[in-house]
Amino acid sequence: MSHEAGSAIRWRTRPEGSNWGDFGVNDEVGRLNLLTASARLEGIAEARTGKAFNLSLPLDFPGGNVLHKQRHAPLFSFAERGDSFNYNYRLSAACACFTDVVCDEAVTLYTQYSTQWDGLAHYGSMFDVEGNGQPVPVYYNGFRAGLDIVGPSERQDDLGAARLGIENMSRTGVQGRAVLVDLHSIYGEERILVGYDRLMRALDDQKISFGSADFLCIYTGFSDLLLRMNRKPDALQLENACAALDGRDQRLLHWISDSSLVAICADNLAVEAYPAAPSFTKKYPALPLHEHCLFKLGMHLGELWYFKDLADALRRESRSSFLLTAPPLHLPRAAGSPATPIATI
Numbered sequence: 001m002s003h004e005a006g007s008a009i010r011w012r013t014r015p016e017g018s019n020w021g022d023f024g025v026n027d028e029v030g031r032l033n034l035l036t037a038s039a040r041l042e043g044i045a046e047a048r049t050g051k052a053f054n055l056s057l058p059l060d061f062p063g064g065n066v067l068h069k070q071r072h073a074p075l076f077s078f079a080e081r082g083d084s085f086n087y088n089y090r091l092s093a094a095c096a097c098f099t100d101v102v103c104d105e106a107v108t109l110y111t112q113y114s115t116q117w118d119g120l121a122h123y124g125s126m127f128d129v130e131g132n133g134q135p136v137p138v139y140y141n142g143f144r145a146g147l148d149i150v151g152p153s154e155r156q157d158d159l160g161a162a163r164l165g166i167e168n169m170s171r172t173g174v175q176g177r178a179v180l181v182d183l184h185s186i187y188g189e190e191r192i193l194v195g196y197d198r199l200m201r202a203l204d205d206q207k208i209s210f211g212s213a214d215f216l217c218i219y220t221g222f223s224d225l226l227l228r229m230n231r232k233p234d235a236l237q238l239e240n241a242c243a244a245l246d247g248r249d250q251r252l253l254h255w256i257s258d259s260s261l262v263a264i265c266a267d268n269l270a271v272e273a274y275p276a277a278p279s280f281t282k283k284y285p286a287l288p289l290h291e292h293c294l295f296k297l298g299m300h301l302g303e304l305w306y307f308k309d310l311a312d313a314l315r316r317e318s319r320s321s322f323l324l325t326a327p328p329l330h331l332p333r334a335a336g337s338p339a340t341p342i343a344t345i
Contacts, residue, residue, distance in 0.1 A: 011129035011142035018296035028168040030298015031262045039213035043177035047323040047344040053310040055341035056115040063231025075108040112336040117328045118301040121161035121335040123294040140298045160333030170330040177211045178324035183243040184221035191240045195249030219307035222268035244273035247289030265302030310343045
């Protein structure tokens, strides 16, 4: 089988278990195609009380860069205006009759530092798309590193994700029915790998049922711990705290494939346990859940969300479902984005 982008054949073989091409030759949003108008109405029906919850951490959390050396907290800067700065700036400097005082600023923002969406250009894999025994770096639906997703090591112009950029996710609206699995109520802050069996038990115990196109949200307590650390994260403590999905569990991955989930969101650093358990194959991904979801299925992942207040409210209501509204920034060519998800119950 082959699929084409313009006149260029992008792939002749697709990864086992992937859905490449199922949503179209040039699809760039993956499982979000399942989020139809009727599926959104299922989500809107979950807004029964009108109570809303912000699911974002402050964007200067976790603090520092000990959890990810390449990502840094937001950095503010201020532009000069006349002999001052455009902050607490009095327009009377232009005309004595003006009473206005204004503030502007600029922010250098790492798109995946805090509460975020992983875009489909965030994670690719080495795969033999030509079927000639030569793996090359590619992303969901066969889009190519160096051609469709371009970094400064390849060339100096047209940088970024010309395909699979986060703006494609933003255009879908990212609104629908979501369910919260409360692993924190089961395991507290104990470090536990959650594979298929443990997740199924949690779903059964919490009487969770799924709709036609749901967001799966996972509350582990990790972000609660981060907040208590107050921008001074203890990397060792965090590495050994709270439940995380076991990306090496093949039954869990198969269940995700067979489900109608459109995305998975968690309050921890990577959704899955990292580092993952060792694999016994010769070549394998360090982040198997990322490979399965982002690379194979086109399923976005949300990381470092905040769920405690929502979880408490849902527990009082004896329910697990809610309306989620969580678009990323409409930022062309970005591989990920900060998010301010809102839950309405």
